[in-house]
Structures are given as C-alpha cells and as structure tokens.
Amino acid sequence: MPQAIFVVHLDDYQGFVVEKRHPFSFSLNEKILNLIFYEHEKEEKENLRYSEIDNVRIVSFVDRARPRWMACFVLTADEDYEGLKEEIPGMGRLIIELMVENPELVHLDEILESHSSLGEASEEQRYAQIFLTPSSGLVLEKIENEGVERAAKLSIWLKSQVQSDSVDLRESILPLMDSGIVNVEIIGKGIEAVFLVKDVFAYRAPPVEAITKARKSMPGLAAQYQQRVAEFFAPPPPSRGYNPTIPSDDPNSPLVEDREKIARVLSKKIEYKVLTSLRDEPLSVREISNRTLLQEEIVQNALFSLESENVAAQIGEGIWALVTNPIMESFIPEFVLPLIADKLSNDEITPEIARRHLEILAEKWSGEQ
Amino acid sequence: MIRSLYILGQQSNVIYSKEYAKSESGEGLVEFLVNFAHFISSVDLEGKTEYMGFSGTRIFYAARRDFVFMFVADKADDTAQIEERMTQLVDAFIKDFATLAEANLPLEGLDAKVDEIAVTMVKVAILGYAGVGKTTTLHLLRGETLPLVHDPTIGVSIKKLPDEVQNANIVLWDLAGQSRFSILWAKMIANAQVVIIVTDSTLENVLRSKKLVSLVKEEVPEAKVIGIANKQDLPTALTPERVGQILGIATYELVAIDISYRDRLIQIIRKAILEGKGEAKPVPA
Ligand SMILES: Nc1nc2c(ncn2[C@@H]2O[C@H](COP(=O)(O)OP(=O)(O)O)[C@@H](O)[C@H]2O)c(=O)[nH]1
Ligand SMILES: [Mg+2]
Numbered sequence: 001m002p003q004a005i006f007v008v009h010l011d012d013y014q015g016f017v018v019e020k021r022h023p024f025s026f027s028l029n030e031k032i033l034n035l036i037f038y039e040h041e042k043e044e045k046e047n048l049r050y051s052e053i054d055n056v057r058i059v060s061f062v063d064r065a066r067p068r069w070m071a072c073f074v075l076t077a078d079e080d081y082e083g084l085k086e087e088i089p090g091m092g093r094l095i096i097e098l099m100v101e102n103p104e105l106v107h108l109d110e111i112l113e114s115h116s117s118l119g120e121a122s123e124e125q126r127y128a129q130i131f132l133t134p135s136s137g138l139v140l141e142k143i144e145n146e147g148v149e150r151a152a153k154l155s156i157w158l159k160s161q162v163q164s165d166s167v168d169l170r171e172s173i174l175p176l177m178d179s180g181i182v183n184v185e186i187i188g189k190g191i192e193a194v195f196l197v198k199d200v201f202a203y204r205a206p207p208v209e210a211i212t213k214a215r216k217s218m219p220g221l222a223a224q225y226q227q228r229v230a231e232f233f234a235p236p237p238p239s240r241g242y243n244p245t246i247p248s249d250d251p252n253s254p255l256v257e258d259r260e261k262i263a264r265v266l267s268k269k270i271e272y273k274v275l276t277s278l279r280d281e282p283l284s285v286r287e288i289s290n291r292t293l294l295q296e297e298i299v300q301n302a303l304f305s306l307e308s309e310n311v312a313a314q315i316g317e318g319i320w321a322l323v324t325n326p327i328m329e330s331f332i333p334e335f336v337l338p339l340i341a342d343k344l345s346n347d348e349i350t351p352e353i354a355r356r357h358l359e360i361l362a363e364k365w366s367g368e369q
Numbered sequence: 370m371i372r373s374l375y376i377l378g379q380q381s382n383v384i385y386s387k388e389y390a391k392s393e394s395g396e397g398l399v400e401f402l403v404n405f406a407h408f409i410s411s412v413d414l415e416g417k418t419e420y421m422g423f424s425g426t427r428i429f430y431a432a433r434r435d436f437v438f439m440f441v442a443d444k445a446d447d448t449a450q451i452e453e454r455m456t457q458l459v460d461a462f463i464k465d466f467a468t469l470a471e472a473n474l475p476l477e478g479l480d481a482k483v484d485e486i487a488v489t490m491v492k493v494a495i496l497g498y499a500g501v502g503k504t505t506t507l508h509l510l511r512g513e514t515l516p517l518v519h520d521p522t523i524g525v526s527i528k529k530l531p532d533e534v535q536n537a538n539i540v541l542w543d544l545a546g547q548s549r550f551s552i553l554w555a556k557m558i559a560n561a562q563v564v565i566i567v568t569d570s571t572l573e574n575v576l577r578s579k580k581l582v583s584l585v586k587e588e589v590p591e592a593k594v595i596g597i598a599n600k601q602d603l604p605t606a607l608t609p610e611r612v613g614q615i616l617g618i619a620t621y622e623l624v625a626i627d628i629s630y631r632d633r634l635i636q637i638i639r640k641a642i643l644e645g646k647g648e649a650k651p652v653p654a
Binding site for chain 1: 370390391422424425490492523524525526527540542545550552553556559560
C-alpha cells in the first residue's frame with residue numbers, strides 16, 4: 001500500500017494547497033506539485049499518471065469533472081505500480097468527491113485501510129448528465145422530434161433557442177454521445193448528421209425487489225415498509241400518487257419536474273453507491289458500510305441526503321430502505337422509423353442518410369432484443 | 370480570504386452578493402445560506418459577529434435591523450480580522466444603504482464600498498517568455514537578494530508581497546515562461562486583478578509577447594494589464610515607449626537586477642491594483 005497520500009487543490013489565489021495529507025509528517029515541495037499538475041494538463045484525457053521526481057515515486061489521479069483537484073499516492077521504493085493501477089483511480093475518485101462535497105468526512109488513513117473507492121460512471125449515471133446540462137436536454141428533445149438532423153442545422157436551431165451565440169453544439173451533444181443516445185457521423189460529401197439511436201426515460205420505480213426480499217428476511221418490518229411505499233405511489237384519494245405512465249405532456253405528470261431531481265440523485269457518486277446497495281434489500285448503516293466499503297459516517301450522510309429526495313427512509317430501528325427507486329432506462333426509439341420515411345419522401349434527407357440510420361439502429365438493437 | 374459576501378433582506382432574499390473567488394462548497398452554498406439567514410434573523414446575536422464551519426469554509430454572519438450579513442471565508446483566516454471587516458460592512462451598510470434597500474431603491478456606491486472592505490487578497494500574475502526576468506522581478510519586489518543565474522521556474526511559483534494595498538494582501542504568481550508550460554497560463558491567470566507582462570526589451574521578444582497580451586485580454590478581460598520593458602541596462606534595449614507602442618498597453622521601464630527600481634515598481638503595481646478595482650464592476654445580483 002502507498003506510504004502516503006496527499007490531496008492537492010489549485011486555488012486561484014493561493015496556488016497549490018495540500019488540503020489533506022496522511023501521514024501528517026509527509027511533505028512535498030512546490031516543484032513536485034507543479035510537475036505532476038503539468039503532466040496531467042498535458043494530456044487532458046489521461047487521469048492516472050506515474051511519475052518519479054527527485055527520487056519520489058508518485059501515482060497521481062485527476063477526475064475530469066473536478067479539474068483543480070489531484071489525489072496523489074506516494075509509493076514505497078519497492079512497490080509495484082502495475083499492481084496498484086486498478087485500485088488507485090477508485091480511491092482517488094472517492095477522495096476528490098468527498099473533498100468537494102463534504103471535506104470533514106475525508107479520513108485518508110481509513111480510506112487507505114479499508115480500500116474504499118468509487119467506480120466509474122455507470123450507464124444510468126451517464127444518462128443523468130444529459131438532464132443536468134440544460135442545453136443537452138434541449139437537443140435531445142429536438143432530435144426526438146426530428147429523428148435525424150444535420151449538425152449545422154441543429155447548431156443554428158440551438159443558438160436561436162438559447163438566444164446566444166456562445167452556446168456550442170459540440171458541448172451540448174457530448175453527454176448524448178457519451179451515453180450512446182446519438183451517433184454523429186459524416187455521411188457522403190461532408191454532411192455531418194446527428195442520428196437518434198436510443199431514447200431514455202427517467203422515473204421512480206417502486207422498489208419491488210427490496211420489498212420481496214424484506215418479506216422473507218425481515219417479516220416484522222415488511223408490512224410497514226410496503227405501507228410506506230404505497231403511500232408514495234398510491235395514497236388514498238384525494239391525494240394523487242406518483243404515476244409515471246401519465247404521458248409527460250399532461251400537466252399532472254410528475255415526470256418533467258422529477259426528471260432533473262432523479263438525474264441529480266443518480267449523478268451524485270457517493271449517494272449513488274449507497275442507493276445501489278439498497279436496491280437489493282433494506283440494510284442497516286453497518287451493513288451498507290460493509291458492502292460498499294464506505295465508512296459508516298459517509299454512508300449515514302448519503303442516507304440523509306437520499307431521504308431528503310424521497311428516495312430512502314428509515315423503516316425500522318436503524319434499518320434503511322428505498323421508498324422509490326430512481327431509474328434511467330434506455331429504449332428503442334421505434335417512433336423514428338416513420339420520421340425517416342417521411343423525411344426521405346420529402347427529400348429532406350438523402351437515401352444514404354436514411355439507409356445509414358436504419359443500419360445504426362439495427363446494429364444497436366439487433367443484439368439486445 | 371473573504372471569498373464571497375451576501376446581504377439578505379427581510380424575506381431572506383439576497384439583496385446584494387459578490388463572489389471574489391470560487392469556494393469549493395459548490396452549488397449547495399447559496400441555498401444553505403438563504404435557509405441559514407432565515408434562522409439567524411430569528412435569534413438575537415446582540416450585534417455580534419459569529420461564525421461556523423461549512424463544508425471546508427467558514428461562514429461569518431451578523432444581523433442588524435432586518436438585514437443579515439454573511440461572508441464565506443477560509444478556515445485558515447484570522448477570525449478577529451474577518452470580524453473586524455464584518456463590523457465595518459454592517460456599519461457602512463446601515464449608515465448609507467439600509468434605507469435605500471428598504472425602499473427597494475438601487476444601492477449605488479455599495480459595490481465600491483464593499484470592495485474597499487472585503488477585498489482581502491489581490492492576485493498579481495507575472496507573465497512573459499523564458500529568461501526575460503520574471504523571477505528576478507519577483508525577488509526584487511519582495512526585497513530579496515537577487516540570484517544572478519537563470520534557474521528556470523517550473524509551472525508556477527507563488528509568493529506574498531510584504532506590502533499591502535488597502536489592507537489587502539498581494540499574492541504574486543510567477544509563471545514559468547518556457548513554451549512547454551504555456552498550456553498552464555490560461556488556468557493560472559484566472560482571477561488575477563493585475564497581470565504584468567514582462568519583456569526583455571528586445572524587438573524579437575516584444576513582438577512575441579503581443580500574443581500574451583491577447584491571451585490575457587481573452588482570459589481575464591477585467592484585469593488591469595501592464596507591460597514591463599526590462600533589462601534597460603543593456604545597450605540594445607528598446608525604449609519603454611517603443612515597447613508600449615508595440616504591445617498596446619501602458620509599459621514601464623525596469624532593471625530588475627537593480628534594487629533601486631524596487632519602490633518605483635511597487636508604486637506602479639499599487640496604482641494598477643487600485644485602477645483595476647475601479648474598473649472591474651461586476652453587476653450585483
Ligand atoms: N542585464 C540584466 N539581466 C537581467 C535583468 N533582469 C533579469 N536578468 C537576468 O536574466 C536572467 C533570467 O532571469 P529570470 O528572472 O530567471 O527570468 P524568468 O525566466 O523570466 O523568470 C537571469 O540571469 C537574470 O539575472 C536586467 O534587468 N538586466
Ligand atoms: Mg522564472
């Protein structure tokens with residue numbers, strides 16, 4: 001295990017600030033911090049680096065989403081970097097996330113000891129990014145209506161929508177490409193086309209699996225748990241429950257307003273890890289901590305935050321469960337087929353573009369049906 | 370340093386806010402502050418300033434009449450000093466602005482007053498290509514003995530100036546000039562109030578440095594930019610007037626290895642800071 005960890009933040013005024021370190025006696029000079037930072041800046045996409053500077057062996061991690069933070073691990077003289085390559089990004093991700101969200105909860109020694117970590121963004125977390133970038137949500141809506149559109153036209157449309165020239169289609173479309181919702185391809189003689197390949201749906205599902213499990217493993221609490229969930233989804237009239245099948249253009253639909261909330265919950269990395277562990281069954285803080293390898297204090301904090309979003313609740317003495325299960329799911333956008341046909345017969349797209357769109361859809365969905 | 374400042378009114382509505390530097394507490398901060406202000410207005414602080422830790426920062430707060438005042442500062446800050454500034458702000462606000470705020474009138478002049486009280490840190494970035502004398506200039510400003518051999522700076526070197534301007538600390542950012550480090554420049558000059566572009570007064574270097582002027586105007590448009598025509602002791606040096614013409618910014622002569630230039634240079638920087646403050650007028654929220 002690394003002999004030391006330090007967390008560095010580049011402050012606009014104070015420069016490199018070592019915000020946390022373990023052990024406390026370990027120190028590094030400005031030159032080393034500069035060189036590590038510089039190496040990461042040189043290759044934006046690379047987020048893990050090994051450097052040997054002045055006989056110090058350092059593995060450093062940066063998270064693209066948190067550009068001014070670095071988590072650095074100092075290796076002992078005989079430690080093997082290859083063996084740590086897998087583990088360090090997860091630890092680094094956790095440390096940086098906590099530093100930004102809740103620095104009081106960062107105890108580097110405990111994180112190192114229990115190998116606590118956070119994984120890379122999951123598919124649904126990538127979908128969540130779409131609804132957290134307002135212009136991406138707009139572009140998605142547009143492409144749902146169009147099926148396929150030329151990038152140039154989309155860009156002009158976007159500028160007119162947000163009434164600003166500074167908005168960049170490339171940036172807005174990135175979360176859509178990252179999560180595989182659209183493909184952008186050059187077709188024929190330089191026409192850049194944006195194709196809708198998948199669509200995505202956000203809703204809160206009743207935590208059916210967890211309730212079923214609870215009936216078996218904690219029969220004493222199961223009825224009460226089910227009651228809690230029922231109150232949210234189907235309260236006695238005149239209250240309206242949460243019904244995701246009401247179409248989203250209906251003003252009573254909970255979806256539009258809730259979608260952003262769901263996206264926010266799913267995108268918070270620590271809360272997400274705790275949430276995922278509760279999808280199986282209700283658990284105590286200790287049990288969640290054992291399964292996620294996150295310290296109990298961190299778990300407790302995440303639970304309070306999930307509680308405030310109506311996602312988790314305490315259903316019995318020290319037992320936590322999901323009241324709603326926020327989900328982002330992708331589905332096949334069959335509705336684009338008539339759109340393609342229409343556009344083709346109106347000469348709005350070339351046969352080449354139409355053919356390519358069908359090809360992409362087939363490639364994407366044939367294996368998964 | 371005081372990173373941001375908020376004044377809230379009767380309904381816990383934000384009537385004035387200003388952000389000098391990002392704090393890492395993120396988006397949740399303002400929401401928290403508004404809720405917190407609501408709470409503060411219901412307890413009697415007896416005119417005192419108090420503080421509490423919040424997500425890596427320290428929030429100082431005071432209440433007077435129907436107004437709540439808050440600073441977001443660093444944990445490491447001297448609390449007595451920040452409290453003193455809070456008292457100044459509260460007094461100044463109550464005296465000249467409270468009645469206007471109650472009548473929903475524009476708070477003219479508040480912004481300048483706030484700057485006078487709440488600016489605790491001024492960032493001065495020193496930019497220029499390798500070997501022109503940036504690090505020597507930094508040493509000169511700090512009144513340190515000058516190393517005469519060129520030891521290229523790596524990345525950035527950050528030092529405080531012993532002098533202050535209107536009770537604000539001055540931090541100097543000496544940026545590495547080698548072109549391989551140019552990818553860092555844009556990020557490193559963020560939030561600078563003053564950028565000093567150092568040249569060695571050779572035609573070739575001054576022409577190249579025009580690019581730096583454009584970079585600075587692009588990245589920190591509200592910063593005050595000044596040029597330095599260094600190495601004026603060398604016989605081939607262009608005059609400061611000529612250097613200024615080429616760069617298109619106010620430019621001053623310097624011999625960074627000559628300590629007698631120190632006071633003059635400090636006066637120039639002080640003036641630039643004060644002018645920079647006057648020009649930068651973010652629209653209050
Ligand atoms: N003759 C002369 N040499 C200078 C002057 N200022 C700096 N130097 C020398 O120029 C070299 C580079 O200076 P340095 O401050 O390290 O340059 P930097 O790369 O811009 O930080 C050093 O050898 C300095 O002694 C000056 O005004 N006159
Ligand atoms: Mg230097």
